[in-house]
Amino acid sequence: MELEATAIDIGTSRPLVLLNTTDADELGAHPLDRVRIRWNGETVTGIVKRTDELVEPGTVGVTEPLHAVHGAVDVKLAGTPRSVRYVRKKLDDVELEPHELGRIVQDIHEHRLSDVELGAYVSGIYANGLSLEETKHLTEAMSAVGQQLSWDAPVVADKHSIGGIAGNCVTPIMVAIVAAAGLTMPKTSSRAVTSPAGTADVMEVLCDVEFSLAEIEEIVTETNGCLVWGGGVDLSPVDDEIIRAENPLSIDPPGQLMASVLSKKRSAGSTHVVIDVPYGEGAKVESLVAARELADDFKRVGDHLEMDVCCAITHGTDPIGRGVGPALEARDVLAVLEGDEDAPESLRLKSLRLSELLLEHCGVDASAAEILESGKALERFRDIVAAQGGDPGVCADDLEPGAHSTTIRADRTGLASRVDNRQLCDLARRAGAPLDSRAGLVIHQTATNAVEVGDPLYTIHAETQSKLEEAEALADRLEPIRVRSKADALVERR
Template sequence: MRLETTRIDIGTTRPLVLLNTVDATELGAHPLDRLRIEENGTTTGIVKVTDELVEQGVLGVTEPLHHVRGPIDVALAGTPQSVQYVRKKLNDIELEDDELEAIVKDIHENRLSDIELSAYVSAVYANGLSLQETKHLTRAMTDIGRQLSWDAPVVADKHSIGGVAGNCVTPIIVSIVAAAGLTMPKTSSRAVTSPAGTADVVEVFCDVEFSMDEIESIVAEANGCLVWGGGVDLSPVDDAIIRAENPLSIDPPGQLMASVLSKKRSAGSTHVVIDIPYGEGAKVESLADSRELADDIKRVGAHLDVAVTCAITHGTEPIGHGVGPVLEARDILAVLHGEGPESLRLKSVRLAEMLLTHCGVDASAADILESGAALERFRHIVAAQDGDPDVEPDDLEPGSESTTVRAERSGVVTSVDNRQLCDLARRAGAPKDSRAGLVIHKSTADPVEPGDDLYTIYAETGNKRAAAETLAADREPIRVRSKTDALVEQR
């Protein structure tokens, strides 16, 4: 069939094509079928059928296919072989190397529909990946994208598996390690299940999207960088998978390992510290599971020739006071100034010390931070990434809409639930609304009197503030019990 084309903008990253119902009937095409488009080679689109958006004889093409110009010839195309492999994984059957490679290739080439990609993510979440599958998936995800290389024999890196509110240690660690003379080109993801990924927080200070050449220039100037990995095609399949995971708020362990380590290998990292928080409300809830995950991560890292060490840290409550891009950015600056939340300072120093030791550098992370060298290096990196190096904590204002949740009785804080706090911050608009989120006023074991502030919700609109308040009314992210009840809970 020969059709004219028209551009359609419906805000999708998928290569969708819109067929009029009459044309679809003639072709025998149904929604989610593939359409082969002959135009300077062969391109494939995923079918949507409509009565009104396009006329008979016209093919609507979405942004990924805007290069297609009519008139063009179209015909039905077969379903990608990788869809069978997704179905195989749904049936809890281990995938072969070539089957994983086919899935990765088809994700990269946008040949899977949103439903098929979600099915893949759901299959991995429900049935898991074996260590062998994880190794081959990681290698396939690494090989499909571009890779950075560096002259330095040791290239430092750090990553957290997430799940802890306000865990914004990375910019502090990069500043310390780069100030110690190591090369640390930190590429980070945006948020998956959290109210702020590292890239979301750093974007408060400066640009995070750069070309390969620009990243190399920034690192040459500042010893390090804090950029979004998705902007330079490093393990690009990971970003497509993250987009599918995000609405489901899932991050299965095998896919998590493949995600983290494919990005580290693609960034040219040689020595990596992986932070694995564990505890109630974290992604990994038991110490035994965290140790098992650490062992698996190190095995997959060795498969990629990346030296990995893991820090198993307590993740039962937030690190820092702020949750959300701007609020976490304020905590970062405060710690670099020698102030700020003590929990954030201690964890940053501990992980930086581990990374320096892992890289064979004899230097004190605490001394570098306290001397002001880390703050100076952070400002250098921000300036190199087109930001304002002189920004101060008070310059970063949260959303204008706020409400504070207060204690209704006296007692003691017996728990602070990361997952609930993250849910509240996301309901308030984070990370999309950079000034949205929470400020946490109490920690576990703190004494509480009636009327004491527990946490404050910030939003950029009244509707989102109200939505977060409604959720807060059904949750208890900061649990207060009488001293007697608290003793009973401890037993």
């Protein structure tokens, strides 16, 4: 069908083709069908949206990814992308071939799948799982569509923490220690999606985090390490699309998780990786058995990819560190590096243990504790901050939390029996984190602490009074730190 193409903005980054209902009927094009547009000898494909209002009969509207298309064009009904057949195959619980996984990744990368199809993809992976072979091939495919970093060093160190734990900002401390020990550790991190702070948000309190590949190579050459935002370089670009579909469903199937994590490590040129797998009630991984299984699978997929993967199963019930929110976590990080005796011990110990593991895993004979205590780690961290355009003189005490605050106190004497990471994260977000970088929580109790009536449980910080009030209202309804008196034999009555 001959139509006149015109650019249109309907607030989407997907390649949509808007047809007037009359033309769509004439073409036999239903919602979510695809059409092929030929113009100027080129061909593009887009997903059909039918409208009575936005385009006139005889006209075809194209959204941003197709804005090059204009003038007289030929529009034809196109088939479904082949990858949809492979998505159905996964729903049928049939193992996918490497080329089939590659085609799915390519089509997601090119935004060729509709939301319904993307929902079916993550559902299929969730319902029927991925074999180790499939996970390996998916990892390779996800890495292949991304940008690549490469290094001269034979050993390149890396780490990843499975999310869901409040605080847990071990990464900057680990990079400082490992880089000070002479290893290359080009760390890319994420910003918060549903949490109050990603490592990139924390680092952004201190310095820039968005750099090009060339700039990252420069920073790492100068300091052995970096702490940058992964989204600035597309190491595994389909990951964001997949997460966009997983989030509303609250699913994160292990095979996909491993492929997402390891594809980024592969693209970053990492050779030796430590995976931190926190487990416990409320964490992403709920039992020790499941944590062991995931850890073993991570190692097996790593073997397939010729990447040395080792896993640390850690406690996932309590928050790590005291602060929750970008500036509050950055303050904890600096306090640990500065050797401040009030620095949160849980953050110091976990960072040290993971660093020791990573150094040993990389075959480096160095003491993480010695590097931290001697101040070498702090020095190296300041070099990295400086290389990333920040102030190398920054101290923990310089970082003021949001000025509006409330402290929630225990209303009974007993034991802090349960700390709910999700509720803490929700509260910190309600207070304004991560966008208000100084908003968040300071946690005063961890599980099994003995608590007296009136003892502080946690403090909410916000940058504005209205956000503080919103967080207080939420705090009234939640009980992120539960205090159990000795008389409480029941957990709950329902």
